[in-house]
Amino acid sequence: xxxxxxxxxxxxxxxxxxxxxxxxxxxxxxxxxxxxxxxxxxxxxxxxxxxxxxxxxxxxxxxxxxxxxxxxxxxxxxxxxxxxxxxxxxxxxxxxxxxxxxxxxxxxxxxxxxxxxxxxxxxxxxxxxxxxxxx
Amino acid sequence: xxxxxxxxxxxxxxxxxxxxxxxxxxxxxxxxxxxxxxxxxxxxxxxxxxxxxxxxxxxxxxxxxxxxxxxxxxxxxxxxxxxxxxxxxxxxxxxxxxxxxxxxxxxxxxxxxxxxxxxxxxxxxxxxxxxxxxx
DNA sequence: TTGATCTGTAATTTTATTTATTACAAATGA
DNA sequence: TCATTTGTAATAAATAAAATTACAGATCAA
Numbered sequence: 001x002x003x004x005x006x007x008x009x010x011x012x013x014x015x016x017x018x019x020x021x022x023x024x025x026x027x028x029x030x031x032x033x034x035x036x037x038x039x040x041x042x043x044x045x046x047x048x049x050x051x052x053x054x055x056x057x058x059x060x061x062x063x064x065x066x067x068x069x070x071x072x073x074x075x076x077x078x079x080x081x082x083x084x085x086x087x088x089x090x091x092x093x094x095x096x097x098x099x100x101x102x103x104x105x106x107x108x109x110x111x112x113x114x115x116x117x118x119x120x121x122x123x124x125x126x127x128x129x130x131x132x133x134x135x
Numbered sequence: 136x137x138x139x140x141x142x143x144x145x146x147x148x149x150x151x152x153x154x155x156x157x158x159x160x161x162x163x164x165x166x167x168x169x170x171x172x173x174x175x176x177x178x179x180x181x182x183x184x185x186x187x188x189x190x191x192x193x194x195x196x197x198x199x200x201x202x203x204x205x206x207x208x209x210x211x212x213x214x215x216x217x218x219x220x221x222x223x224x225x226x227x228x229x230x231x232x233x234x235x236x237x238x239x240x241x242x243x244x245x246x247x248x249x250x251x252x253x254x255x256x257x258x259x260x261x262x263x264x265x266x267x268x269x270x
Numbered sequence: 271t272t273g274a275t276c277t278g279t280a281a282t283t284t285t286a287t288t289t290a291t292t293a294c295a296a297a298t299g300a
Numbered sequence: 301t302c303a304t305t306t307g308t309a310a311t312a313a314a315t316a317a318a319a320t321t322a323c324a325g326a327t328c329a330a
Contacts, residue, residue, distance in 0.1 A: 009238070031229050038290065057305060060297080060305050062306090097166040099152060099166055100167070103148065134241070138317085160277075170318065172280095172320075172321085175279080178278095194276080195276050195328095
């Protein structure tokens with residue numbers, strides 16, 4: 001997990017505050033202070049996950065796909081995550097070692113459990129609650 | 136968070152199985168299939184956190200610092216983690232934007248909460264329980 | 271007390287990942 | 301028709317992670 005979750009939450013917060021008015025990727029990128037093409041890539045991903053809608057062409061832009069009260073932070077996390085939260089060693093351990101041979105299987109199980117508890121936490125929080133904290 | 140947690144758990148599992156016998160960084164590295172100097176660096180870190188002991192010189196090596204039943208996976212996680220689990224965008228958001236101005240503060244709060252729930256999960260698991268899963 | 275072995279640690283290089291940049295086709299609206 | 305904006309790919313630059321190399325210092329055994 002990298003800065004993508006932060007960026008996604010930032011995007012979703014902006015769209016919530018826009019209340020249905022379309023925002024351009026350029027405007028969003030300038031709030032985040034990140035590259036517009038990169039932001040569009042994340043916007044595409046969020047759209048593919050049903051969290052936002054987009055409209056092409058002049059006067060196009062982005063808006064929430066459903067009410068902020070119906071979006072849970074776990075939905076955003078699921079859209080953005082790519083690999084196990086605790087990271088994965090990329091060396092395959094030594095299969096001649098009893099520990100090396102079995103470690104990945106047990107780590108996988110552990111990581112799944114941990115990730116489940118993280119998701120449970122994020123399920124309890126809606127985007128509306130999060131954005132409601134802003135002045 | 137990267138592969139360091141995986142490596143640390145792997146190390147601690149090997150030391151548990153060694154039952155007090157000193158293991159060399161070379162042997163540990165070969166089980167993990169990683170570089171020995173890198174492994175020593177993590178071993179130093181684990182020692183600085185009181186989880187293992189080391190002995191220098193010929194016939195030196197590493198062993199658990201306390202009983203595996205007294206070590207919680209959260210202890211290992213705390214020793215290894217460096218930054219927020221969900222990552223942090225490194226661009227500072229635009230302070231001229233109401234959302235950009237406040238987002239990091241609210242993300243920080245959220246990340247702390249999420250990390251707390253993750254830690255709570257890891258507190259419930261001892262190293263002894265984890266290593267007990269191995270054949 | 272000498273030599274082999276192993277830890278501790280720093281400096282450097284290599285590799286991988288992330289982010290930014292550039293470019294342009296396609297859609298849309300004025 | 302032209303300006304604007306999304307969608308997406310290809311490439312480059314920057315950053316982070318891991319490996320490599322090197323060597324001082326500790327320890328043990330012959």
